[in-house]
Amino acid sequence: MDIEQFRKAGYQAIDRICDYYYALQQSKFSVLPDVEPGYLRPLLPSNAPETGEDFSQIAEDYQKLIVPGYTHWQHPSFLAYFPAGFSFEGILGDLYASSVSNPGFNWLASPSCTELESIVLDWASQMLGLSSSFLNSSGVGGGCFQNTASEAALVAIIAARSAYKAAYPDTKLEDMRIYTTTQTHSLGLKAGVILGLSVRALEVTREDNFSLRGDTLRSALEEDKKKELHPFILIATIGTTSSGAVDNIAEIRTVTADFPEIKIHVDAAWAGMALVCPEFRELCFLEDINAIADSFSTNFHKWGLTNFDACPLWVRDRKYLTDALDITPPFLRTAQGDAGIVVDYRNWHLGLGRRYRSLKLWFVLRGYGVEGFQKHIRKAVDLNKFFVELVTSSNMLSLCAPPSLALSVIRINPKPSASNQATLPEDALNDLNKLFYGKLSARKDIILTQTVLNGQFCIRLAIGSAFTQEVHIRDAFELITHEAKLALEAWEQPQIGA
Ligand code: PLP
Numbered sequence: 001m002d003i004e005q006f007r008k009a010g011y012q013a014i015d016r017i018c019d020y021y022y023a024l025q026q027s028k029f030s031v032l033p034d035v036e037p038g039y040l041r042p043l044l045p046s047n048a049p050e051t052g053e054d055f056s057q058i059a060e061d062y063q064k065l066i067v068p069g070y071t072h073w074q075h076p077s078f079l080a081y082f083p084a085g086f087s088f089e090g091i092l093g094d095l096y097a098s099s100v101s102n103p104g105f106n107w108l109a110s111p112s113c114t115e116l117e118s119i120v121l122d123w124a125s126q127m128l129g130l131s132s133s134f135l136n137s138s139g140v141g142g143g144c145f146q147n148t149a150s151e152a153a154l155v156a157i158i159a160a161r162s163a164y165k166a167a168y169p170d171t172k173l174e175d176m177r178i179y180t181t182t183q184t185h186s187l188g189l190k191a192g193v194i195l196g197l198s199v200r201a202l203e204v205t206r207e208d209n210f211s212l213r214g215d216t217l218r219s220a221l222e223e224d225k226k227k228e229l230h231p232f233i234l235i236a237t238i239g240t241t242s243s244g245a246v247d248n249i250a251e252i253r254t255v256t257a258d259f260p261e262i263k264i265h266v267d268a269a270w271a272g273m274a275l276v277c278p279e280f281r282e283l284c285f286l287e288d289i290n291a292i293a294d295s296f297s298t299n300f301h302k303w304g305l306t307n308f309d310a311c312p313l314w315v316r317d318r319k320y321l322t323d324a325l326d327i328t329p330p331f332l333r334t335a336q337g338d339a340g341i342v343v344d345y346r347n348w349h350l351g352l353g354r355r356y357r358s359l360k361l362w363f364v365l366r367g368y369g370v371e372g373f374q375k376h377i378r379k380a381v382d383l384n385k386f387f388v389e390l391v392t393s394s395n396m397l398s399l400c401a402p403p404s405l406a407l408s409v410i411r412i413n414p415k416p417s418a419s420n421q422a423t424l425p426e427d428a429l430n431d432l433n434k435l436f437y438g439k440l441s442a443r444k445d446i447i448l449t450q451t452v453l454n455g456q457f458c459i460r461l462a463i464g465s466a467f468t469q470e471v472h473i474r475d476a477f478e479l480i481t482h483e484a485k486l487a488l489e490a491w492e493q494p495q496i497g498a
Contacts, residue, residue, distance in 0.1 A: 001055055009055050016063065017091070024075055025467055030444035031075040033068055040069060071447070074465050076472040080447040082241070082270040082302045082407075083380075083464025089367035090307035093360025103353030107342035108334045110356075114343055117144060117358035121312050124361065127370050128275040128298070131290035134314040136343070143314035144348040145357045149269035150187040152297035152313040153235055155321065155349055156265035157191045160233035160294070162324035163263065168230070173197065177224060177231045181212045181247065183240040185267060200224070200231070206454045209402055210243050212236065214251025221259050233263045236293075238284045239271025242451040242460070244404025246271070249285035253292045263294040269311075270462075272298025274381075274405050276373045294320060303406070303464050305376055306364045310357050313348075322347045380406035380463045383473050387461060390477040396484050400458040409451065411458045412436050412484050430457040436487035446479055 001009065023029060043065050073084040104113035118136035121143035125134050136142040146152040157178055165171060178199045180188035192199035202220050204210045217234070224231050234256070236247040249266070256262050266289050274280040275298075281287075289296060293316070300310035315321055326347040328337070336342040346352050368376070384406040391397045391410055398413040411433045414424070424432065437450050437459055449460045463473070 005055060009059060012059060016059075020067075021074075024072060027076060027472075029072070031072050031077045031447050032444040033070055034444060035069050040065065074467060076465055076467040076469065077446045077476060078465050079461045079463060079468075079476060080449040082462050084308055085299070085301040085304050085306040085310065086466060087305045087307070087364050087367065089363040090305065090310075090360045093363040094307055097356035097359045100356070102356050104356050105346035105352045105354060106332065106334055106344040107336050111342075113356050113358065114345060116362060117345065118142065118343060120358045120362045120365065121145075121314070123365055124300070124312060125314055127365070127373065128272065129278070129281055129286050129290075130275075130296065130314060131316075133290075133316045134296065140318065141314065141316045142318045142343070142348075143312045144343075144345045145309075145354065146297065146311050146313045146349050147309055147351075147355075149185070149267055149297055149299050149311050150190060151350060152295075152311055153187045153265055153267055154191045154194060155313060155325070156263070156295040156297075156315075157195060157197070157233055157235075159315070159320045159324045160263035160265070161195065161197070163320060164230065164232040164261065166323070167261065171230050175228065175230050177229055179217070179220065179231050179234040179262075181210075181237070181240075183210045183242060183245055184235055184237055185241050185269065187267065188235050204245070206401075208248075210240060210245035210453070212247035212252065214248060214255045217252055218255045218258075221255070221262070231259075231262060233265060235265050235267055238266060238268035238289075239274075239404060239407075241270075242453055243401040243409050244271060244407040245401070246284060246404070249288035249292070253288045256292060264292050266293045266296045268296065268298040270299065270302045270407075271405055272296070273300070273303040273373070274377055276370065277377050280377075280381075280405065300361060300364070303377065303380070304364075305368060305373065305466070306361055309355070310361055318343075318348065321349075325349070376466065377406075380468075383463045383468060383470060384408055386470060387463070387473050387477060390474070394481060396481065396488070400453050400456055406463040408461050409453065409458045410461065410480075411456065412487065414488070426455065430455075432487060432491045433457045433459070435491055436484055439483040439487050440480065443479070443483075446476055448480075 072078060074086050102110045102113055104110050107114045122135045122137055125143055132138060133141045134143060146155060161176065164176065176197055178188060178192055178197055179202060180199055181202045181204045183204055184201065189199055200220065202212060202216050204212055221231055236249060236252060238246050256264065271284060275284055275286055295313055295315045297311060297313040300306035301308040337344050345354060384403055387408055388403045391399060391408065395415045396412055397410050400409040400411055413429060434457055440448055451458055451460050
C-alpha cells in the first residue's frame with residue numbers, strides 16, 4: 001500500500017467506523033454475535049497469501065467475516081464484566097500513536113513519548129486527587145503505563161519483594177507471603193504463580209460487605225509472624241470484581257502502622273475512576289490511600305473513556321520500581337540516561353518496548369476535561385441507582401450485596417407473599433439462579449456476568465458504556481424480570497411432579 005492508497009483506505013475505514021457507531025447507538029444489532037465456536041477457520045484460507053492482496057478485498061473480508069464475530073462492548077446493553085473504555089478521541093489517539101510505531105523504551109527512543117507520559121499521568125493523578133507524592137514532577141514518585149492492572153500488581157509485588165529482600169536479606173523466598181482477600185481479583189493468585197510466592201487470601205464477610213477489616217489483617221499478620229513467615233505486601237482493592245467492595249484502608253492504615261515493612265498496593269482497576277468525583281472520595285478512602293499506598297493503579301481502559309489499554313501505575317518512590325527492574329546493558333545506555341536527567345520508562349515495567357499510550361489519554365483528557373469525566377461517572381452511578389430502585393420494587397429479585405457505584409449484584413429470591421410465606425433453602429436458590437442465568441446468557445440482546453458471593457450464585461450488572469441511557473436500563477430490567485419469571489416457572493415444574 002502506498003501513501004495515496006492509505007489515504008483512500010483510511011477515509012473508508014473512518015466512514016465505516018462512523019456507520020458502525022450510528023448503528024450501535026440505535027441498537028441496530030445485538031450485543032452478542034450470532035456465531036458458534038470455530039466459526040472463522042473454515043472461512044479463511046489455511047495459509048497466509050503468497051503474494052500481497054488488494055486492500056479493498058481485505059477491507060471487504062473484514063466487514064464480512066470479522067465484524068460479525070464481535071461482542072459489542074460499547075453497546076448500550078453491554079452490562080457484563082466492567083465496561084471497556086471508549087471515546088472517539090481515544091481512537092484518534094491510537095491512530096496517531098500507531099502512525100509512528102514507536103517502542104518508546106527510553107527518552108531517546110522518542111523524547112515526546114516519555115515526556116508526554118510523564119505530564120499526562122501527572123494530570124491524571126491530580127484529576128483523581130492522588131497525593132502530590134505520586135507526581136512525576138516530584139522527581140521522587142511518579143506514574144507510568146503498564147499493560148494491565150494485573151501487570152501493575154505484578155510489578156508492585158516484584159518491587160515489594162525486592163525491597164523486602166534488600167531490608168531482610170536472609171529471608172527465604174518460600175517464607176514470603178503476598179496478602180490478598182478472598183475477593184481480590186485473580187491477579188493476586190496469578191502473581192503468586194508467576195513469582196513462585198505463596199498467597200494468603202484473607203477472609204472477608206458478607207456482614208462487612210466483603211471489605212477487608214483491620215482486625216482480620218492484624219490477626220493474620222500476628223499469626224504469620226509467630227510462624228516466622230514474612231508477609232511483605234498487601235493488595236488492597238477499591239471496587240472488587242464480584243461486588244464492588246472497598247477494603248477498609250483507614251483500618252489497614254492503623255494496622256500497618258505497626259507493621260511498617262508491609263508494602264501496600266491499591267488495585268482500583270474499575271472504581272478508581274470514581275475518584276474524579278469529590279463526592280466518592282471518602283467512600284474510596286482516598287485520604288488513607290494517599291497516606292499509605294506505596295503504589296496505586298486504575299484502568300482508564302475500564303470506566304475512564306480511554307480505549308484499551310491504558311493502565312497507569314503510580315508509585316510514591318520511583319526507586320521502588322527501578323531498584324527491582326533496572327537492567328541496563330551497554331546497548332541501552334544513553335548520554336541522557338547516564339546523566340540522570342531523563343526518565344527511562346523501560347525500568348518501570350516488565351517489557352522493554354512499550355506502546356505509546358499517553359497520546360490517547362492526552363486527547364481524552366483534553367476532549368472531556370475533568371467535568372466530562374465527572375459527568376460520565378455520575379451518569380453511570382445514577383443509572384445504577386435507577387436499576388436498584390427497580391430491583392427493590394420487584395417481588396422476585398433481590399440484591400446480593402449493597403450496590404457499589406455503577407455495579408449491582410442480584411439474584412432471584414422471591415419475597416414471601418400473603419399466600420406463600422415459605423423461603424427457599426440456599427441450595428435450591430442457587431439451582432434456581434443458575435437456571436435463571438442460563439436463560440439470560442442464552443440471549444444475544446443483553447450480556448451480564450455470573451459470580452458467587454459467600455456461596456450464593458448471583459448475577460452482576462455493571463453500567464458504563466457511554467451509550468447506555470435510562471431506556472436501556474429499563475429494558476434490561478424488563479428482560480431480566482421476564483427471564484426470572486420463566487426460570488421460576490421452569491424450576492417449579494419438576495418440583496410439582498416430584
Ligand atoms: N482488578 C479488578 C478489581 C478487576 O475487576 C479487574 C478486571 O475486571 C482487574 C483487576 C484486571 O484488569 P486487567 O485486565 O487490566 O488486568
